[in-house]
Amino acid sequence: MASFTRISLALLTGTAALALAACDGADGVASPGGVIGGTPAPSPTPTPTPTPTPAPSAIAAFAETAQSGITVTRDEQLAVVNAGTNNNLSGVNPLNGFLPIGAAATATAFNASTINPFFVATSYIGAVNPAGDTWYQGWTCNSSTANFGSTSGSCSAVPTIAATATPAATACPAGTTAAGTNTNYRLCVLPALVSGNLSLPAIAGIAYQINGRVDVGVDTGGDGTAAGGAAATLTFAAGSLIVSNSSDAANDYLVVNRGSRLNAIGTATAPIIFTSQQNLNSASNGDATQGQWGGIILTGKAQISNCNATGIAGGAANCQNVVEGTGNALYGGATAADNSGTLQYVQIRYSGIAISEGNELQGLTLGGTGSGTTLDHIQVHNSSDDGIEIFGGRSNLKYLALTGSDDDGLDTDVGWQGMVQFAIVAQKVGGATTDSFSSEIDSNGNEDFIPRQKGKLANFTFIQTANAPAAIRLRGGADYTFMNGIVKSVVPCLNMVAGTEANGGKSTIRPAGGTGAVPTTIEEDGPPVFRSVYFACNNA
Incomplete structure (x- = not known):
C-alpha cells in the first residue's frame, strides 16, 4: 500500500486556503446604518457599474469518473495540481491558432532539463515559442x-x-x-x-x-x-x-x-x-x-x-x-x-x-x-x-x-x-x-502492474474539441509529470481515474484509503506532478 502523506498534505493545505478565502473581507460587527437626530440627506443615485465576467472556476477544470466504485473527486484532483508549481487552473484565451497569447505567452516556464537532459530548457510554455518558432x-x-x-x-x-x-x-x-x-x-x-x-x-x-x-x-x-x-x-x-x-x-x-x-x-x-x-x-x-x-x-x-x-x-x-x-x-x-x-x-x-x-x-x-x-x-x-x-x-x-x-x-x-x-x-x-482525449494515459485497471507508467511530458499544446469527459484522462497506475503545457478545451481539462484499493488505485492518486509505506515492488512515485501548466477549460 502506497503512502499518501504528500497528497494528504496537499489536500489539507488546499482546504485550509479555501476556508481562509471564505473569511477574507468579512466585517466583525455590522453597522446599524441609522441617523441620530434630524432628517438624513438623500444619497446620490449611484452610477451603475457593469457586471464583471466571472473568472472560470478552478474546480470546473476537472471531471469525475467512477471506476470500481471509486471516484477521484474534483477537490482531490485540485489538490494534486495545487501541489505543483506555477499552474493556472482558471486560464482564458491562451492561443491564437496554436501560438500562445496573453497570460499564456508570459507564463513562467519550468526548466525541464533539470529532470532529464533529454529535455531542452525553454523560457516559454506550450509547444511553440511565441517569440518565433519554425520547427x-x-x-x-x-x-x-x-x-x-x-x-x-x-x-x-x-x-x-x-x-x-x-x-x-x-x-x-x-x-x-x-x-x-x-x-x-x-x-x-x-x-x-x-x-x-x-x-x-x-x-x-x-x-x-x-x-x-x-x-x-x-x-x-x-x-x-x-x-x-x-x-x-x-x-x-x-x-x-x-x-x-x-x-x-x-x-x-x-x-x-x-x-x-x-x-x-x-x-x-x-x-x-x-x-x-x-x-x-x-x-x-x-x-x-x-x-x-x-x-x-x-x-x-x-x-x-x-x-x-x-x-x-x-x-x-x-x-x-x-x-x-x-x-x-x-x-x-x-x-x-x-x-x-x-x-x-x-x-x-x-x-x-x-x-x-x-x-x-x-x-x-x-x-x-x-x-x-x-x-x-x-x-x-x-x-x-x-x-x-x-x-x-x-x-x-x-x-x-x-x-x-x-x-x-x-x-x-x-x-x-x-x-x-x-x-x-x-x-x-x-x-x-465522444470518448476522444487529447491524451489518454491508461493502466487497464491494473494499477500496480510493473513496470509502472512513468511518462514525462514537456512543452505540449493540447487543443481539445471533442465532447469527451476531459482533454486529459489520467489513470491511477501512471506516475506522470506534466511540464510547460497549455490545454485549451471545450470540456473539463483533466480527469483522474483510480480503481479499487486492491489493485493500487487509492494508493496512486487518492489521499485516503490505506496506510503504510510505499512498497518498492510497485515502483510507486506518488501522485502526478504538474509544473507550469496553463489550463483553459470548458471553452474558456
Missing part, C-alpha cells in the same frame, strides 16, 4: 484542424513529392515489384516480407505501395534468441512516398518485428509521406477522410507490464504480448535501450483501422520499443483511431504534430517509461468521437 513548418501538412504555414502543403492535396508526367516510363527499384500506375506515379509494391537490408531511394514518379500486411524481418524474440527469427532493415530515403493499396480487400499496414528496424529519415524540405492510395487523387480526400489504411507498427524488446498467459511479470525477457489488430506480432522483452530504427520528418496520413471493438490499428503504434529508437518530427493526420499509441517500452519522442485523430491524440499504456517534448495535439474542428 513545425515545411515537413507538415495543413488542414482546417491546424495551419502550419505557407511552407506546408495541404494534407488532402496530392503529395507533390516524387510526381512525374511520365510514370509508366519509370522503372521500379530492385526489391520491389511494378504494379501499374496511379495518376502521376508508378506503383512499386513492397515485398510481403522484407529480408536483409532493403534500401529504397526517392525517385521522381515512384510511389512505394504497401499491399496487405508487410513485415520487416521475422520476430527474434524478447531476448534476441528466438529460433528461426531473422532481423531485417527497411530504409526509405528523404522525399520518399509510400501509399496503401485501395483496391485490395486486406488491411494494408507495415509491421517492423522485434530485432528489425525501419529507417525513414526525411528532412524539413523533403519529408517522407506514408498515406493512402486515395490521397493520390486530389478529389478523394478532405477534412473528414480517415481510416483508409492501417498505419505503421514498430515493435521492440523493451519492458512492458501486460504479459500474456505465457509470460511473467517484472519485465523479464519472456514478458510479451500481441500488438492489437495484428493477431501475432509480438512486442516486449528485457532490453530497455532496444533500437527499432529511426523516424524523422515523417507524415502519416489517413490511417487507422478498427478490426473489432477495442482492437484497432493507429497511425503510429509503438509496442515495447526501446530508448535506442529515434522518433522526432512526426505528424499523424486524421487517424480513425489514435494518432500515436505507445504500449510500454522506453521510447522518447520530440516534435510531434498529431492532427485530426478520431480517437486520442497521444495514448500511452502498459508501463511506458519515456519522455515527450514539443507536441501539438489538435483534434478535428468538427469534433471527434
Whole structure:
C-alpha cells in the first residue's frame, strides 16, 4: 500500500486556503446604518457599474469518473495540481491558432532539463515559442484542424513529392515489384516480407505501395534468441512516398518485428509521406477522410507490464504480448535501450483501422520499443483511431504534430517509461468521437502492474474539441509529470481515474484509503506532478 502523506498534505493545505478565502473581507460587527437626530440627506443615485465576467472556476477544470466504485473527486484532483508549481487552473484565451497569447505567452516556464537532459530548457510554455518558432513548418501538412504555414502543403492535396508526367516510363527499384500506375506515379509494391537490408531511394514518379500486411524481418524474440527469427532493415530515403493499396480487400499496414528496424529519415524540405492510395487523387480526400489504411507498427524488446498467459511479470525477457489488430506480432522483452530504427520528418496520413471493438490499428503504434529508437518530427493526420499509441517500452519522442485523430491524440499504456517534448495535439474542428482525449494515459485497471507508467511530458499544446469527459484522462497506475503545457478545451481539462484499493488505485492518486509505506515492488512515485501548466477549460 502506497503512502499518501504528500497528497494528504496537499489536500489539507488546499482546504485550509479555501476556508481562509471564505473569511477574507468579512466585517466583525455590522453597522446599524441609522441617523441620530434630524432628517438624513438623500444619497446620490449611484452610477451603475457593469457586471464583471466571472473568472472560470478552478474546480470546473476537472471531471469525475467512477471506476470500481471509486471516484477521484474534483477537490482531490485540485489538490494534486495545487501541489505543483506555477499552474493556472482558471486560464482564458491562451492561443491564437496554436501560438500562445496573453497570460499564456508570459507564463513562467519550468526548466525541464533539470529532470532529464533529454529535455531542452525553454523560457516559454506550450509547444511553440511565441517569440518565433519554425520547427513545425515545411515537413507538415495543413488542414482546417491546424495551419502550419505557407511552407506546408495541404494534407488532402496530392503529395507533390516524387510526381512525374511520365510514370509508366519509370522503372521500379530492385526489391520491389511494378504494379501499374496511379495518376502521376508508378506503383512499386513492397515485398510481403522484407529480408536483409532493403534500401529504397526517392525517385521522381515512384510511389512505394504497401499491399496487405508487410513485415520487416521475422520476430527474434524478447531476448534476441528466438529460433528461426531473422532481423531485417527497411530504409526509405528523404522525399520518399509510400501509399496503401485501395483496391485490395486486406488491411494494408507495415509491421517492423522485434530485432528489425525501419529507417525513414526525411528532412524539413523533403519529408517522407506514408498515406493512402486515395490521397493520390486530389478529389478523394478532405477534412473528414480517415481510416483508409492501417498505419505503421514498430515493435521492440523493451519492458512492458501486460504479459500474456505465457509470460511473467517484472519485465523479464519472456514478458510479451500481441500488438492489437495484428493477431501475432509480438512486442516486449528485457532490453530497455532496444533500437527499432529511426523516424524523422515523417507524415502519416489517413490511417487507422478498427478490426473489432477495442482492437484497432493507429497511425503510429509503438509496442515495447526501446530508448535506442529515434522518433522526432512526426505528424499523424486524421487517424480513425489514435494518432500515436505507445504500449510500454522506453521510447522518447520530440516534435510531434498529431492532427485530426478520431480517437486520442497521444495514448500511452502498459508501463511506458519515456519522455515527450514539443507536441501539438489538435483534434478535428468538427469534433471527434465522444470518448476522444487529447491524451489518454491508461493502466487497464491494473494499477500496480510493473513496470509502472512513468511518462514525462514537456512543452505540449493540447487543443481539445471533442465532447469527451476531459482533454486529459489520467489513470491511477501512471506516475506522470506534466511540464510547460497549455490545454485549451471545450470540456473539463483533466480527469483522474483510480480503481479499487486492491489493485493500487487509492494508493496512486487518492489521499485516503490505506496506510503504510510505499512498497518498492510497485515502483510507486506518488501522485502526478504538474509544473507550469496553463489550463483553459470548458471553452474558456
